[in-house]
Amino acid sequence: LSLRSSGGARLCIRYRGEPMLELLFSILSSIALVGWVVLIGFPRWDFGRDRLVGLAIPMLFALAYLVLFPPLFFQSPGGYGSIDEVATLLMSDPRIMLAAWLHYLAFDLLIGRIILLEAQRSGVPHWATIPPLVLCFLFGPVGWLTFKGIAFVFRRRRERRESLGG
Numbered sequence: 001l002s003l004r005s006s007g008g009a010r011l012c013i014r015y016r017g018e019p020m021l022e023l024l025f026s027i028l029s030s031i032a033l034v035g036w037v038v039l040i041g042f043p044r045w046d047f048g049r050d051r052l053v054g055l056a057i058p059m060l061f062a063l064a065y066l067v068l069f070p071p072l073f074f075q076s077p078g079g080y081g082s083i084d085e086v087a088t089l090l091m092s093d094p095r096i097m098l099a100a101w102l103h104y105l106a107f108d109l110l111i112g113r114i115i116l117l118e119a120q121r122s123g124v125p126h127w128a129t130i131p132p133l134v135l136c137f138l139f140g141p142v143g144w145l146t147f148k149g150i151a152f153v154f155r156r157r158r159e160r161r162e163s164l165g166g
Helices: 018-041 046-071 083-091 095-120 125-141 142-163
Strands: 002-004 008-012
Touching: 002 142, 018 046, 018 095, 046 095, 083 095, 095 125, 095 142, 125 142
Parallel strands: none
Antiparallel strands: 002 008
């Protein structure tokens, strides 16, 4: 992959045994980790939750995805028609695998933010959102599903207390 800026500078991302992809993987994964630290450790920090996790990090990942994936998609074998085509696509080029990783990082982080916002709106205590956030970080949809179960339990408890007048 080769990009030229208006100043003539050139960014080359080589991939066969080259360290640049590993470096990008490490940097982008570390940035995602910062987002998760914000969600778990600083849940009431509006700037971190809304601007950093809700905008800046996903935007960075989207731009990196845009640079990595679309130029390679039409040149790579595979596709989306079957599991074999998807496997061929993902394994055809490590840059595509990195783009797929970015896809996971971005969307899991955004879902984590949604979990946090929904918890804050519905009165679920932060301590109860930490396990679903960790699960979302590690296993994506499992964290979201876990949060939905926890939110249901807290909603029922609140409704029961309200119906008893307390």
